[in-house]
Every structure is written in structure tokens, then in C-alpha cells.
Amino acid sequence: MNRQDHPHYRRTGPVPVSSPPTRPPHRRVRRRWAVLLSVVLGVQGGWIGSVALAQSEPPTPSATASPDPAAATAAPTATSTPSRTAEDPDPTSTATPTPTRQPDPSGGPRPAQRTVATDLALRPFAADSPWNTPIGAGAVYSAADDVVTRSLVSSAGRATINSTAWSVPVAIAGAGDPTTRVAVSSGITADHRMPPDARGSADTDAELAVIDGSHSYEYWGLTGGSGGWSARFGGVVDLTGSGTTGGVRASGFSLLGGLIRVADTRAPIDHALVVALAADQLRTGPVLPARSEDGDAASSYSGAVRMGTHVAIPRAVDLGSLHLSQPALRLATALQDYGAYVGDRSSQLTLYAEPDAEGGALQSMRDALRTELAPLLRVVTAD
Template sequence: MSFLIRNIAFCGALLVLAACSPSPSEQANEDAPPKAWRPFAADSPWNTPIPESPEIDAQSKALISDFAGGGSLYINIAEWSVPVYYIDMDETPKHEVFDLYPGQYGRGFELPREIPIPDGAQSARPEGGLGYIAIVDKARNLEWDMRQAHQRDDGRWFTGFGAITNLRGMGVSPPWNEVEQPNLAASALASGFPLTAGLIRVEEINSGRIPHALMFAYPGAATGGFTSPASTALPVAESGDVAAQTGMPLGARIQLDPAFDVEGSALSREGKIIARALQDYGAYLGESAGGNVLFAESAPTQLKAWDGTLASGELQAVFTPEMMAKHFRLIAMGDVLPGPPPD
């Protein structure tokens, strides 16, 4: 994960945030209201199924081969993922939250600020980690995201970057070059995605269906470029090895071929739910990482719920490099834009 950590550290200083094709009954079910809570508008890119015969990108074969070269597909849960705290803002303590990098913050985090953070909240912060934390008020449709978030011994909270998202919206920010300041297009992720976008959530697995696109990361991501629904990226000069620039740009959307036999596979019940989401909605590239990964929510109550239900290696035996090279495809991308230049 050292490559990702170096990118995130710079980002904090610069970026300122079942079988074959679905049967008619399954296809009809896509139009039914989701059983679990889902952020963003119904016509958001995150909530829009991939059409039956989508346009495939001309570079699909080469870029998917590069993706598969990152190894089997895992799920980040206990480490490197996002703890999500669902709150009632009226009943949650407010904290000032200080900046690790003065002046580097996103939309909604202007000073003075008071951020609702529940008592006992902890960010995902393994040794040298990213410190993600997302706080969600479902009733108000608001989300507070932070990276490198932590509470010091004196009780004060700090963050490397923070932003607020309206969950009634599209879950997509304008590109960095179309806003007054690049940080207004940024988020806690290098892509500008809200932290809850693309997460695997406990209530979705319990309901039997994930009604939205997932987010993925892999080692070869071309972090110097992005395509919608991403809104920003790390500058090429600061985004790692030159070889990484030949991969998919942030915002790229991959899909598990609907012809892949999910029901006949060796996947667990939970694995099949995730696989169907990858067929129906696909996954958007949101970060660079040390391996091929999806992300599941990871607050303490969520980790307890995952225990015995969902494991990091849930997909590993089936989603091998050979399988992914054969059965994944890259949906046609729009214009690929560069990230903001270094200061």
C-alpha cells in the first residue's frame, strides 16, 4: 500500500476531498425500489444500471489485462476501507475539526466549522494508513467525509481533508477545472468520489441485493487522469511510476460480463450478491491501491456484522487474474482529462 499512501499524502497537500443474462423477472427487479437505503438520485451514475448492450471501450482488452495483472480481487474491510457512522445530527456532538494542512479543505468545510462526530468514532487508520471516516445523516441526506481523520489525546479532531456531500444529488462533482478552486471538486478520495459511493453495505448484503455500482482500486491506475464521474486526479508528476500512467483513468467503469455464470460458480451467497452488482452496475475506479480491491463499510458495528458473513477473501478463489482477464470489460469512457497541475 506504500504507493497509495504516498499518493494520499500528496493529495492531502494538493487536492483540497445468475447465471447468464438477466431473466425478464430479474431485469424487472432492477426497476423496483431498493430494499436497502441508497444514497444519491435514482438517475445518478452510481444508481444507473449498465444497458443490455453497452458500448465497450476500444482499449478494453489491454486495460482489463493490465487490471487483471494486479492479482485476484479482494474486499477491503477491516483495513483501508471506510467506517460509516449513521447519525441524527441533532443528537450528535459537534467538533471544530482542525486542518492538518491549513487552507486545504473541500465543499462545505469552510471555517468556522462544526462537524457532527459521534462519541467513540474511529477512522480506518492502520499503521501509516489513510484515516477515512464518513458520517451520514439519512434524514437530512448529508454526508461528512474526512481523510487522515483522528482525535488527539486532548479531544481535538484533525483532518487532512474534508468535504460535505448532498446525498439527494448525483454523487458527482463538477471537474476541477470548472469550479472556482480545484478543492471544490475534490473529496477524501483522489477521484473526488464521496466516501459512501460504491461501498458494500451491511443492509444490502442482508437484503440480498446491491442496487448500485461499486468502487474499485488497483495498482496500475493512471492517477494523473480522470473521466466522469470522477472530478479530479493526482497530477502526473506526483502520481507514482510512469508505468502507472498507462492504466485506466480514475472514473473508468468496468463490468463483469452478464454471461458469466454466477449461480453456477463457487461463490458464497455474499459473493454472488457482489458479482451480480458487478454485472448489473459495474464498478468505478476511485483510487490506486496495492492490489485489486473493492470496499465495504467498516465502522465497529459493521465489522461485527461482517464477522462470519463477509470476508476480505470472499471473491479470491473465483475472481482470479485469469477469470477477470476473460470475463471483465471496460465500458466506453468519455474524455480523459488531466488532474490539476502541481503547485
Template structure:
């Protein structure tokens, strides 16, 4: 798995770590301006996945009889995770087929070690050699060195929004499974994007304000209509949750490192509800398997402390992502040219 490069390609200027409260990037000459690799930090700078919270955000306590913050949380790294593999030019060519179809949806280079998550969803994310698109497979199975079969396949541009008005990913919410995913190195060096969070289905209200079982930026729900969700409360599939800005994170008893990195991300960017976990289970942050060792350093009591303090950002909406106003963090830098 490729490591995330945290320094600008030509200058050594750090991409992250500028601290909260910055509303814009410094005016730098073009030759030393930070850039990013879309395979490691995807989606447009104005994507809902990359938009920091603003001082116009309005917060409300979570009102959901099915949401139990005392149940804590986990970070999915070894089970129900989203393995990510980035192809190189010398990797073998593999045909990607929908189950039961002889004609492939796509043929591209895939690392020989690429395997789906072992659980029932069988998630597998394959980034192409140009590092400009990701093929997302659900219930995937590698049936040979040159063939992978899946029950659902979606293709998303790494430089696009990572979401749309209809289903275009392999999550219940319909967005790209790369959106909000915790990637290798981020729990050490900083999380500069919205996180993806899964909650028990009974915690969600399927009677959304627009008459749908989801709210923006989600575009679909489990079973299409969220029939397993509840019918009360202010928690919906697609809701943005965050630590309120007046919460002093340094008073929570968190250990320096991954615990405080996660807390800062939840306060500066928040977490979008993108999927569901088993009934009665703890909520789960979504990650790639390469995050496992770093995630293991976060104590269960620290995760519970953070979840207990999450609130709903009630004015997160199109044209006003993160509530609008002065942003708590700089925008995502431009993409690196290849």
C-alpha cells in the first residue's frame, strides 16, 4: 500500500498541521504551493468530503431513541473495512465483471495482492494507474489472477465531488466509499477531511425533511427506502455530526497522537453518516486496513468520550456545506500534475 505523501512535491511545505481557525491558504508562489495526489487525498476541494466546518454552522444535540453513545465506537480496519489498492504500470490486467455477466464492466491493471474485505460486503476499491478514477466493488470475489466478480460495481472520478444526486458508490448512502475513509498515515499526521461513520439502523429517522430516507449529501438508503430505520429524531442517513466549536478538546483526557488527531478532525470537519452497522452495535468509523496499527492505539474509552459529545450540524446543505462562514481549516490544495 502506498504511503500518503504529506509534503508538497517540490517544496517540503507541509500540507497539514496548520492548525484550526485558518480560513484560507497563505499566498505562496506557484512553485512552492502545496499539492496533493488524488489517489491518496481524493475529491475536489469544494466536495462535501473536503469542506471544513464554518462559523455559520448550527449545532443540535442528537435526538434519537435508537442512538446509544455509551455503546462506544470502533474503527473498521480488519472487518467491514474498505481495502484500497493503487495500480502500477507493471501490474497485470484484470477483468472486472458483474456477477452473472460474461462481458466485463471494466478491464484495468490491478495489483496481484488485491483482495476484498473478508466480511459479507466484500468491499474492494481499485485505483487505476493514472490515479484519476476508483473502481468500487461490493461483494467482490477474486476468482482468478485475471478476473474479479462482484455484485455491484461503481466508477468514481478521484477529482470529482465523490457524491451525486443518484447512487454512484457501494455504500448505503450512494456516495463513493473513498469519501471519508481514514487512510494510512492520517491518524499520525492529520485528518483533513470529513470522516465516514456508520450507525445502527434504528438510530436513523427514515422520514427525512424532503420526504426521503436520507438527507444531503446522501443519495440513497439501505433497501432503497430505509425500511429498517426508525421514524423519529434528527439523525438521518447523510447527517453531518461534529464536536461543537466551544468544546475544549484538551480537557477530554485524550492521549496525544491518534486520539487527538481524531478529535480535531471531528471538530474541524465532522463525520457524515454514510452506512449502518448491526442493530444495537457501536457506531463505526470507516477505514482502510492499513490503518489498523494506528487505530489500535486509540483507547475504547477515548472513542466513547468523543461519540458522547457529537452533535448534529443542522444547516449542512448544498451551497452551505459545513454550515458556511469562516472555515476552521484551510481548503484542500490543488491536485498534483502527473
């Protein structure tokens, strides 16, 4: 998720100032970042370190996704245009007919919504967070021939799941781990416990999510070790909250939101996933639960799917008829029961797994996503 500050951007807000370098396939392409504010994060019962990473609250986007297509496809190039927000007018939008809606005919039982997270490190965020809320029995989906659906599935044949690179390692701090200071940007620092062997992702993004108690400390461009740590960007996310603000994805989502964890390769996936799309699939103007988008969105997005859009496999699809492996069926079931939220930009339709999840089960999921599941995805237009 190469941020557009690296090294071609200087973040004083969500305004890119020059073009990012060419990125290889499957690499997450980035983005915007909120202004980092020097604050101290207070929590009930005490203080968590001397945190100086702010959770930004940009203007609230509209609550529903629009299937209107954007203008003709354009190559992703950054300009000095500020990041678009949902309150900004879309100069390219034109009136288009309302797409055909397909009601969920099954009326079948839905998975029970989780009420208590027994371990925030493994199952983060509130029970009513979008990540933990099943799709309702009366959900309505975009039609297969809608412009927004065609844009969504246009890279389905190249769909993938990133894990060992261009994804998110997760480090869980224990009571005995040392308190570590991470210098982020212009003298801003964050103090929290961190395992000594924690490292950023094995790519130039160097991302890491460090879980310390009820908070996730999230970094991009992380470097260092025993001699000290620094990062280009960072955020702190309350794991008892929604998981949709304060993170370092283009959408503002937490890096933990929608991430496939090791346990998800062995047991049912009981949460929504996060999906990234290419610039020619995305449209400017984020919708809830997203609150932001890439800094160069106005010049690079040329598709029909907005950041924050909820997508899923319609309930009418008989997953049993696909004859999937058990790991692939778990992924398919999650995409049908919970769906995925568009939260980032990549070079094609991409899901994310922590590196330790890599193995035969994840590869089975990856293969099924590309050949069977991604083409079935539709936008959830009402739930």
C-alpha cells in the first residue's frame, strides 16, 4: 500500500503533490493520510502510553453507495488536487437510471450477530461494528448487468489474497514485552508495548499492526529495531469501537478490519472482509463506513465503485453447487453471510490475510476467489 508520500509526497494533509512510482502486480497502491495531531489517548482506567497519534474524523460521507459510473478510464497519476470527500460535488457525475434491484429470495436464517468479543486480539471491534454485523435476510443486491457490478467484477479473473507481502503482519504485545517508542512523522511519537521480534511487512510498505491491550497501533513505512523505531505514518484504533476510523487504509479503516487471520483458515470466518480494487474500478466520493479515499482519487479513479461500498455473494447463490474445498467454502460463506467492504486500492480485486495465515488452506481460498467467487460478487444496495 505504497503511500503517496513515499518519497514523492509530503503529507501536510490529504494533498498529494507529485506522481507515485510504478507499482508491481498485487501491490497495494496508496493513498491519502489525515493530518497527524499530537494528542494523548485517554481510556477508562488509565492512560495508554504517551500516544501522539490522532484518530481523524473527516466529513461524514453519504450512507449509501451510488452505482453511477465515473468518466472514462484513466491511468492512476497523482496531481495536486486535494482528496475528495463525500461532501464535495462530483464534477463528472451525470444522472443515470436506478439499477435493477434483486431481492434476497431465500428468507433463510442469518448468522447470529456476535455479542461478546472474548479476545479483542483475535476478534476485534464492537458487536455492532460493520465488521461483525451479518447481512440481513432482506438484503438487496445489484443486478449482474448493472454498471457498478460490471466495474466490481472486471478484475475478477486476476483476484488474489495478499499475505506474505503487501499485507499486514499482526504483533500481539504481552505483559512482559518492553514499552517501545515509535517516532512517526514530524517528531510525533507513540509509546506502547511491542514484542521484540515484531517487524513490518516484507515489502516497501513495511506495515505493522501492534495490538497492545484494547488498542491497535498501526504503522506504514516502519523501520528500526533495538536501536529505535520510526514510521512514515501511523494511527491508533480502539478495538472496542467500530474499526472504521483512525486506521491507515485509504478508507480510514483499521488494518485489522476484514483481515483474514490464522484462525480463519481453520474455522468459520465470522466477520466481514476488506477488499481493495484497482483505480479503474473505483469512483470518487466515499460512502459509509468509509470516510476517506486516496489523495489522488479525483485524477486516478475512473470506475463505478465507491470506497466503503459493501459487496457480497447474494444469498440466492447455492454455495454447495460450487463443490468447493472446505477452506474455500469458509471464504465463500463469509462473503455471503458478512460480505466485504471496499477499503483500499490495489492493482486488481484483492483480499488480505496476515502472513502467518499463508499455507495450503489460504491458497485454496485464493484459487477459489479467482475462479469461482469473485465473479459472483454484487453490491449490497439495501440491507
